[in-house]
Amino acid sequence: MRGWVVVLAAVAGAAEAHGADDARGRALFKEHCAACHTLRAHQPPSFGPTLQGLIGRPAGAVDGYPYSPAMAGAGLVWSEAALDAYLAGPEAALPGTAMRFPGLAAAADRADLIAYLARAAAP
Numbered sequence: 001m002r003g004w005v006v007v008l009a010a011v012a013g014a015a016e017a018h019g020a021d022d023a024r025g026r027a028l029f030k031e032h033c034a035a036c037h038t039l040r041a042h043q044p045p046s047f048g049p050t051l052q053g054l055i056g057r058p059a060g061a062v063d064g065y066p067y068s069p070a071m072a073g074a075g076l077v078w079s080e081a082a083l084d085a086y087l088a089g090p091e092a093a094l095p096g097t098a099m100r101f102p103g104l105a106a107a108a109d110r111a112d113l114i115a116y117l118a119r120a121a122a123p
Contacts, residue, residue, distance in 0.1 A: 025116025028109055032101065039121045048099065053123040054078050070096030080118065084110050 036048035089103035
């Protein structure tokens with residue numbers, strides 16, 4: 001858990017500092033996320049859990065979704081900073097995660113995607 005604290009402290013406020021682009025975030029969602037995730041609770045996902053209500057939700061908390069033990073036991077709440085760290089490299093941020101996505105290397109891309117998710121996936 002100590003690693004998460006260090007990573008989160010390093011990335012806090014990334015979206016605000018960047019001046020995130022919601023339209024670019026939408027394009028990134030379509031390119032990297034939409035094949036596996038939905039933004040609405042009542043749409044069946046292709047593979048991953050719904051992202052509706054993601055920000056502020058504990059990790060591994062969508063009822064009925066079979067999370068990996070790593071995600072189910074992560075003990076974190078999805079904040080913008082937590083998402084930034086995770087989206088930079090899911091396996092590095094949370095070893096054992098089932099999400100097979102290499103991550104987004106560019107901080108600006110992550111900030112844009114997170115800004116879009118904050119708006120589009122709001123409950």
